[in-house]
Amino acid sequence: MNDAIVIVGASMGGLRVAESLRRFGYLGPIKIFGDEPHLPYNRPPLSKEVLADEVNHDAVAFAIRDSIGEIEWMLDCPITGIDTSAKTVTDKHGHKHNYSALVIATGLSAKELNRLPEGTAGVHVLRSLDHAINLRKELKPGAKVVIVGAGFIGCEVAATAQTLGCAVSVVGSGNVPLNRPLCEVFGAEVMRRQQEQGVKFFMNSGIADVAVGTEAGSPKVSAIKLVDGQQLDCDVVLFAIGSTPNTQWLASSGIDIVDGVHTNNSMQALDLSGKVVPDVYAIGDVARFTNPLFDGLARRVEHWNIPTETAKRAAKVIAAKFVSGEDFELALAEPFAPMPSFWSNQFEMQILGYGSPALATASKLIEGSLSEEFVFGYYRDDKLVGVAGIGMKNALLSYRMQMLQNQ
Amino acid sequence: MKIKVDMQKCQHYGQCVFEAPDIFKLNDQDKLEYTAEADESQRANVEAAADVCPMQAIFIES
Ligand SMILES: Cc1cc2nc3c(=O)[nH]c(=O)nc-3n(C[C@H](O)[C@H](O)[C@H](O)COP(=O)(O)OP(=O)(O)OC[C@H]3O[C@@H](n4cnc5c(N)ncnc54)[C@H](O)[C@@H]3O)c2cc1C
Ligand code: SF4
Numbered sequence: 001m002n003d004a005i006v007i008v009g010a011s012m013g014g015l016r017v018a019e020s021l022r023r024f025g026y027l028g029p030i031k032i033f034g035d036e037p038h039l040p041y042n043r044p045p046l047s048k049e050v051l052a053d054e055v056n057h058d059a060v061a062f063a064i065r066d067s068i069g070e071i072e073w074m075l076d077c078p079i080t081g082i083d084t085s086a087k088t089v090t091d092k093h094g095h096k097h098n099y100s101a102l103v104i105a106t107g108l109s110a111k112e113l114n115r116l117p118e119g120t121a122g123v124h125v126l127r128s129l130d131h132a133i134n135l136r137k138e139l140k141p142g143a144k145v146v147i148v149g150a151g152f153i154g155c156e157v158a159a160t161a162q163t164l165g166c167a168v169s170v171v172g173s174g175n176v177p178l179n180r181p182l183c184e185v186f187g188a189e190v191m192r193r194q195q196e197q198g199v200k201f202f203m204n205s206g207i208a209d210v211a212v213g214t215e216a217g218s219p220k221v222s223a224i225k226l227v228d229g230q231q232l233d234c235d236v237v238l239f240a241i242g243s244t245p246n247t248q249w250l251a252s253s254g255i256d257i258v259d260g261v262h263t264n265n266s267m268q269a270l271d272l273s274g275k276v277v278p279d280v281y282a283i284g285d286v287a288r289f290t291n292p293l294f295d296g297l298a299r300r301v302e303h304w305n306i307p308t309e310t311a312k313r314a315a316k317v318i319a320a321k322f323v324s325g326e327d328f329e330l331a332l333a334e335p336f337a338p339m340p341s342f343w344s345n346q347f348e349m350q351i352l353g354y355g356s357p358a359l360a361t362a363s364k365l366i367e368g369s370l371s372e373e374f375v376f377g378y379y380r381d382d383k384l385v386g387v388a389g390i391g392m393k394n395a396l397l398s399y400r401m402q403m404l405q406n407q
Numbered sequence: 408m409k410i411k412v413d414m415q416k417c418q419h420y421g422q423c424v425f426e427a428p429d430i431f432k433l434n435d436q437d438k439l440e441y442t443a444e445a446d447e448s449q450r451a452n453v454e455a456a457a458d459v460c461p462m463q464a465i466f467i468e469s
Binding site for chain 1: 420437
């Protein structure tokens with residue numbers, strides 16, 4: 001086998017695949033293609049530290065261990081197409097690259113509002129380091145900031161910007177922020193604590209229009225009009241309204257990309273009839289995979305530990321095929337049931353969770369008190385499928401153990 | 408092997424605890440405690456812990 005293992009996506013997931021392939025004994029060529037000009041870096045600080053301090057790539061770059069050996073990093077070089085029968089991918093320059101195995105690790109892009117005039121200043125999304133640095137420049141004390149979207153990223157940026165002295169308003173569609181990932185009662189408490197710090201919330205709402213003025217001759221956002229007719233004047237708008245999987249380049253591949261890349265529990269990509277596409281894998285945020293921890297439905301999971309878990313899984317399977325002579329079928333049959341873990345920092349709040357609260361049909365406070373530290377349990381048909389809380393990290397850890405044992 | 412956690416960065420999430428429970432633990436105040444010197448046999452676990460640390464605060468110094 002002389003063709004390289006090709007990884008598309010030079011972020012956490014892609015890096016962890018390469019590291020794990022080496023750990024499982026693969027010594028052959030590895031090429032990693034990245035759309036961004038940067039080596040892999042950690043995204044969670046983008047909504048927190050990177051907005052608050054004048055830091056650059058060095059502060060968030062992942063450490064790359066010597067044991068990773070020789071890697072061909074093809075940065076600023078997105079892949080635009082794939083031919084699964086010839087086993088090649090095409091890069092933006094039109095060059096074709098053969099692969100022995102291909103790992104799709106292209107993650108997500110933040111949804112944008114397309115109907116604004118080209119180049120409107122003051123309008124932002126947040127997914128990449130360059131986005132964060134652009135947003136940071138505008139988060140000056142006194143700046144009026146509107147955040148559209150009351151999920152984790154919206155709430156985190158709200159806290160960071162308010163702390164920097166901006167006047168922050170959050171617009172969301174539910175009764176409270178974070179109701180989907182955490183439930184109404186938990187979300188209401190997060191909102192209460194954010195309001196105590198001065199953040200304003202406009203819930204059960206949405207935007208009807210964006211008013212654009214001019215500054216120095218170019219278009220610049222001036223206000224957000226809400227569906228109920230209210231107008232929020234602003235200098236800066238952040239759209240934190242969700243993300244879409246980066247799968248455009250797979251459009252004519254036959255791979256099932258209905259909502260991210262559909263894979264089985266071994267991270268092997270599937271076609272629309274559910275058959276394995278030979279030697280193509282997907283991992284991280286872009287993968288829609290089955291997790292027997294919960295049930296047999298394939299889902300995308302946008303939590304930070306999943307790229308690492310799925311990268312190790314894919315690398316192990318690939319190594320079984322190409323390196324160790326270990327039985328490929330045995331590697332495929334190994335159990336893989338990663339426990340999602342997620343956290344969020346907002347002001348003094350440290351929210352931490354395990355499992356999948358979004359799957360629950362019922363939730364209740366199981367430890368602590370709502371105004372201080374607490375743990376919520378999330379249940380589906382009486383089975384604990386997730387926990388989340390503020391503080392109480394040891395308690396959360398023991399519920400994590402309990403969920404693993406109950407599988 | 409020598410291990411160092413940057414306590415300025417560490418947010419005491421305890422993700423390292425489940426990858427290398429012999430090295431890392433959260434004390435009764437939910438604060439991280441760890442062993443700075445570990446046997447070579449722990450390397451794979453400590454590397455896994457460094458990988459899953461959200462703050463990327465764990466450094467393997469030798
Ligand atoms: C602002 C922010 C804050 C977050 N905070 C938290 C948090 O507090 N807690 C938590 O649990 N999770 C958090 N997350 C989620 C976490 O960061 C993601 O789950 C993780 O980054 C996903 O990693 P990935 O490698 O799968 O994808 P990504 O990190 O999205 O990487 C995909 C890479 O592929 C590249 N790419 C895309 N298309 C192509 C192409 N055609 N060719 C080549 N390269 C391509 C992209 O440019 C990108 O660099 C946060 C995410 C963001 C954006
Ligand atoms: S995982 Fe990292 S941040 Fe969390 S307790 Fe361990 S060292 Fe600290």
